[in-house]
Amino acid sequence: MTSQVSSPAEQTDAALVGEQRASGAGGEGKEVRRLDRVIIRFAGDSGDGMQLTGDRFTSETASFGNDLSTLPNFPAEIRAPAGTLPGVSSFQLHFADHDILTPGDAPNVLVAMNPAALKANIGDVPRGADIIVNTDEFTKRPMAKVGYATSPLEDGSLEAYNVHPVPLTTLTIEALKEFGLSRKEAERSKNMFALGLLSWMYHRPTEGTEKFLRAKFAKKPDIAEANVTAFRAGWNFGETTEDFAVSYEVAPATKAFPTGTYRNISGNLALSYGLIAAGRQADLPLYLGSYPITPASDILHELSKHKNFGVRTFQAEDEIAGIGAALGAAFGGALAVTTTSGPGVALKSETIGLAVSLELPLLVVDIQRGGPSTGLPTKTEQADLLQAMYGRNGEAPVPIVAPRTPADCFDAALDAARIALTYRTPVFLLSDGYLANGSEPWRIPDVDELPDLRVQFASGPNHQLADGTEVFWPFKRDEQTLARPWAVPGTPGLEHRIGGIEKQDGTGNISYDPANHDFMVRTRQAKVDGVQVPDLEVDDPADDGGAGARTLVLGWGSTYGPITAAVRRVRGAGERIAQAHLRHLNPFPRNLGEVLARYDKVIVPEMNLGQLATLLRARYLVDAHSHTQVSGMPFKAEQLAEVFKEAIND
Secondary structure, three states: OOOOOOOHHHHHOOOOOEEEEEOOOOOOOOEEEEEOEEEEEEEEEOOOOHHHHHHHHHHHHHHHOOEEEEEEEOOOOOOOOOOOHHHEEEEEEEEEOOOOOOOOOOOOEEEEOOHHHHHHHHHHOOOOOEEEEEHHHOOHHHHHHOOOOOOOOOOOOOOOOEEEEEOHHHHHHHHOHHHOOOHHHHHOOHHHHHHHHHHHHOOOOOHHHHHHHHHHOOOOHHHHHHHHHHHHHHHHHHHHOOOOOEEEEEOOOOOOOOOOOEEEEEHHHHHHHHHHHHHHHHOOOEEEEEOOOOOOHHHHHHHOOOHHHOEEEEEOOOHHHHHHHHHHHHHOOOEEEEEEOHHHHHHHHHHHHHHHHHOOOEEEEEEEOEOOOOOEOOOOOOOOHHHHHHOOOOOOOOOEEOOOOOOHHHHHHHHHHHHHHHHOOEEEEEEEHHHHHOEEEEEOOOHHHOOOOOOOOOOOOOEEOOOOOEEOOOEOOOOOOOOOOOOOOOOOOOOOOOOOOOEOOEOOOEOOOHHHHHHHHHHHHHHHHOOOOOOOOEEOHHHHOOOOOOEEEEEEHHHHHHHHHHHHHHHHOOOOOEEEEEOEEEOOOOOHHHHHHOOOEEEEEEOOOOHHHHHHHHHHOOOEEEEEOOOOOOOOHHHHHHHHHHHHHO
16 A cells, blocks of 8 residues: 555565464464465456455455555456466455555465466466465366366476365365255355465454355345355365465554554545545536446446435446536536546547637546557556647647556545646546556545535626626636636526637637637646646655665656565665656646756656656656566566666666
């Protein structure tokens, strides 16, 4: 999570360290080892329920009080063939008794439900790690699908690991005999058996999962009880089997969190709550005009549940209709939002340009994914920055805000709403699949902590003509913000024209005058350039009284966690390195140029081919060094740490 305290363990991100102690907990006479952190990855076919399993383990871990970070990873295809490598779905969870920043580079425990899951993930598993395999699936046909000529459980290829062969399917079916389910129905509960086993191994609470299962299958009580029984059977198997002689404890992260009430939250859920809070703080109805698209659809699903907070959602027939409806709602006086991903931004571009011309507040939420075209719908990327910056015809500047963690999506949504409402402009909110689907603890803020976003609608004439007549000028601007008045349709005396044709300054009448167009273009640019954003904060060793760094790492968006974890590693090795992270990408913080000029070397890690680095070079004439990755996966901290060390010593 984005926490304020760093621990020695995270600073070095070393291997798990624990003290061993004998205990009867977790099984009579079985040893319990205390660990400071663990990384678990559940992997199986996309129909094996790995995301649900990971979600439940995460929820119980959050309720226990650990700091955590997750990385769901599922197939880009809607339904890849069962048992194949493209069909593998996984969920990685890193939880600890201290402040952590990433889902972890490599799992300490891999749960592999079939041969495909093992083969797809074994390359990430370090020597000495635990691997729990469902032996029932390691038959000739499933192994042949992924190229195993012999069983990896028998040919010695897994000798470097602690392999725990468990017939998950057989044990689950045996445990559910009393329910009279078909074999296929019983097999579906094997993920709950695995969840029960892992819950025993790491002393996770169980009541929440049992309650969840009974609620989820409330209309099918037999299925609900079957899943609960499978879950309990997995727990009991851990207690009684000789193969698992040790269980583990990871204490709550009591020192990692400031005082408050916490819950586990994903980026899309935090963003949804941020939008609702923005509507309430602005005292405006919230309107979402959207078309479903991965990985943004969860926001539409969530907001549709909150009509009681004045939220109205409209699932349009396409991306263009979605943003058109949202812009119409903005004209009508609502806090308007449209959600999408990169392909949808392309379709929305003309209407975004219209919003720039109309100068109406509109939030454009882009949950970035791998591209181009439909690309990798379920994978993450940061490659829409230049599209958000320039992807419209004509000069159409738009402010850009980017959250850095799942929980930060809440605050970023409020910030984007502040800018849109204050300056009467569309605003891009650039999240990505890693943030959207990942989760971490979030401190629920008090309402008193939230910003006041209320705005004043135009209520009467605002200009006096030479003859003394008082009239309403829809493009007469606030001297400080350059925002035009927001006049709600139907207000007597405030009738005015809107449309995509260029307006005359002040009056809003159609104008083809070259000098007026030049003035309006420059005024709209000046309005965005004048958006008030905080100065960039730099974390430099000199701030603690030590010698300053000569190398700066500058990131944006979801690279925050891996970059910060890597910087901690580098500093733990005795090197000096500074770090800064951008939330506002248009306009840049006013002190950015001065910050860049302080350092001999600037490194910019991005999940694209160097888009921020390109902007920095053009704007500040700085030799920014790109380190890029477009694999559809987030950076690993260890890899970044090596890059930073090489840069420092180059």
